Amino acid sequence: MPMTRGGRSVGYAGAILAAGAALAFLAQVGTPARSATKGEAKKAEPKANPRAGKEIYEKLCGVCHGPEGKGDGQALRGMPVKPKSFTDAAAMRDLTDQHLFDAIQKGGVGVKKSPMMPPFGDQLKDPQVWDLVAYIRSVIRKAP
Numbered sequence: 005m006p007m008t009r010g011g012r013s014v015g016y017a018g019a020i021l022a023a024g025a026a027l028a029f030l031a032q033v034g035t036p037a038r039s040a041t042k043g044e045a046k047k048a049e050p051k052a053n054p055r056a057g058k059e060i061y062e063k064l065c066g067v068c069h070g071p072e073g074k075g076d077g078q079a080l081r082g083m084p085v086k087p088k089s090f091t092d093a094a095a096m097r098d099l100t101d102q103h104l105f106d107a108i109q110k111g112g113v114g115v116k117k118s119p120m121m122p123p124f125g126d127q128l129k130d131p132q133v134w135d136l137v138a139y140i141r142s143v144i145r146k147a148p
């Protein structure tokens with residue numbers, strides 16, 4: 005019994021040393037990449053990615069909301085409902101991120117607005133919807 009315990013503890017110590025060496029090695033290898041990511045994360049929002057949102061926007065939303073989010077897309081030309089311009093800071097101030105999220109996910113009907121705004125909850129995962137919210141917010145900030 006004592007022999008086994010002794011043997012085991014040597015085994016553990018060895019394993020810990022080996023793991024420690026491996027970790028130290030990984031930490032060294034990983035350092036440059038990790039600090040680069042950290043620097044970027046500080047600039048962009050940590051979770052939502054407005055650049056990814058822009059790509060989705062251009063595919064799915066621009067046709068109605070317009071290439072710059074001004075609510076002047078081709079598909080709504082001549083329609084009675086006109087979405088507000090996402091660049092209009094005054095119009096957008098009262099809309100919470102959650103409202104924008106719900107409008108995109110559940111459609112106009114989900115936020116007591118026009119059914120002309122289709123729901124995208126089936127097509128887009130939650131993080132993608134948040135990316136869109138981030139993109140919409142980034143358009144406001146750029147407005148004069």
Ligand code: HEC
Pocket residue numbers: 060061064065066067068069079080085086087088099103104105107108112115116117118119120121122124136
């Ligand atoms: C078929 C046309 C159409 C498409 C496609 C469309 N929208 Fe809309 N959207 C509308 C209309 C019309 C409204 C305005 C509804 C209202 O004010 O009653 C609207 C409203 C909204 C609102 C709510 C704004 C508010 O005033 O509360 C958000 C946010 C929004 N759209 C985001 C998006 C995003 C993001 C996409 C792409 C994933 C998208 N829409 C695709 C037509 C569209």
